[in-house]
Amino acid sequence: MLAAVFQVRAVGSPKPALHVLLWQRALKPEAGKWALPGGSLRHDEDLTSSVRRQLAEKVDLREVAHLEQLAVFSDPSRVPGTRTIASTFLGLVPSPATPELPPDTRWHPVDNLPPMAFDHGPMVEHAVARLVAKLSYTNIGFALAPTEFAVSTLRDIYSAALGHPVDATNLQRVLERRNVITRTGTTARSGRSGGRPAALYRFTDSRYRVTDEFAALRPPG
């Protein structure tokens, strides 16, 4: 099992960016290169228990708001030595949590990855592609966002995760219409530029769901 855990970091700074959690290999093979956290399945655990156990060594698990199976990487020559099949997971940590990390572990921006071990580079790409796709038809953004947020903050998070600019007004309109986000009724204490205080929102559900089904396909009643 290997987990690609993402967080949008430096929200509020000029350029918040999507980061992935990596650790630097100390030993051969591929010493010095960066790898996804993970390890081997024990005989008495299933994949999800295993990835949770192994992630717990890197990051406080209470901060992982979403965890799902991704693809299995099974190329016979993906790692040297004994054949190893890797089942990958996608994990998401909300902003602005700042979990403590062990010394070998660091957040790296996905658009500027360090030299990656084995096939972990393509694994990160695959996980980003899944995240981008799911942002467009599910409420998965809840797992990257703070509990309450101004639309401008959410815009920063979506822009960083998608890798391109998003218009705050459009984002708000679409997510409200689909009942993905809800107004809390309160406002942020003060606007950065001293303007009108921004309305605060929260995700309507903090459990993953598809939000964008074809209306024509919904069950009757």
Place this chain on the structure above:
Amino acid sequence: MLAAVFQVRAVGSPKPALHVLLWQRALKPEAGKWALPGGSLRHDEDLTSSVRRQLAEKVDLREVAHLEQLAVFSDPSRVPGTRTIASTFLGLVPSPATPELPPDTRWHPVDNLPPMAFDHGPMVEHAVARLVAKLSYTNIGFALAPTEFAVSTLRDIYSAALGHPVDATNLQRVLERRNVITRTGTTARSGRSGGRPAALYRFTDSRYRVTDEFAALRPPG
């Protein structure tokens, strides 16, 4: 690897239904129960090659129009004996193909499964849930439908796959608006009830894609 391969069968009959391809175990354990096709990974193949090789023993592969990885089932006690982890796949066969099947293999309606071996019942449920979800935000229906079809045929296929009635007019409107289906410009040779000949459609793409992204999240340009 195990594959849940689906087809909507008896399209045009009063009640077309979603079916899954199962084979009956001849040997212990679980002799007589029904199982998903599959088998073990060889040392020189990856998962997708393996599942294709194993499916080829059951059904002509040219008829599998879509194949994707589903979940990994890894409960330590999921099968007796040596620990075995199962990586499952979703496969789709268009109507009205009638692949030849080996004698131990049969299509079963998913709403009336026979006694299932091991955890293969939950695997079928998982695969159906994935298919239903994807029908609602992707063009995956192409892999269940004939190359050209009247809207009433497509309605039968969607209704069977979703497990509930779908309105043909709504379905046509939504799928046309999202450019999932396109009019061919021709008509069916004759309506069943002798009425006006039905316009024929095809899927705009016969490659899987998400069709229903939030417009606000699309890349600029």
